Amino acid sequence: MIASLRGILAECYGDHIVIDVGGVGYRVFVSLHTLRALPDIGKETMLHIHTHLRDDALLLFGFAAKAEKECFLLLTGVNGVGPRLAMAVLSEYAPDNLAHLILAQDSKSLTRVPGVGKKTAERINLELRDKFKLTTTDSGVESAATQTLPEPSAARDTVEALVTLGYGRMEAEQAVQQVLKRYPDQTQDTSALLRLALTQLTPTM
Helix, strand or coil: CCCEEEEEEEEECCCEEEEEECCEEEEEECCHHHHHHCCCCCCEEEEEEEEEECCCCEEEEEECCHHHHHHHHHHHCCCCCCHHHHHHHHHHCCHHHHHHHHHCCCHHHHCCCCCCCHHHHHHHHHHHCCCCCCCCCCCCHHHHHHCCCCCCHHHHHHHHHHHHCCCCHHHHHHHHHHHHHHCHHHCCCHHHHHHHHHHHHCCCC
């Protein structure tokens, strides 16, 4: 079983990449969050790997962070949730955001993931509510899970713009919330909100 891969990032696609390890190219399926964390093509990268064996194929799923792999394993332990659907969930919600949703029993947000219906969302919440632990300590579960954006349309427009750029909705909403707390005078300026929110979402080197 392959637990990790370190090699040269050779190719990137919508849902998978190819890592060249000693001249052998490994196809690895990844979430959008991991995809954004990867270096440029031609540079070395390392991913935590889950090896999934099917009757007709051996599939590799890669994760930039161990927390994402742990979430993946929890999700695939839910009845009716396969590895592809688990990756779709993790493409929409980062581990911390997913933990908040499940602890808040927010089935509605989970159904925004393509392929996750109401019954599947409820099953995920039911089976995982006692297994997820938050990794963030800067805010309480209740406030993070139930907090909503203020009414100004600029905030809503900024969230929609971030979702269009590929960020998860919960992730986008939390970034905008942080910006509004820091810069309360920017509530009506969509372009300024978007620029500041992107600085929250883009890791500094």
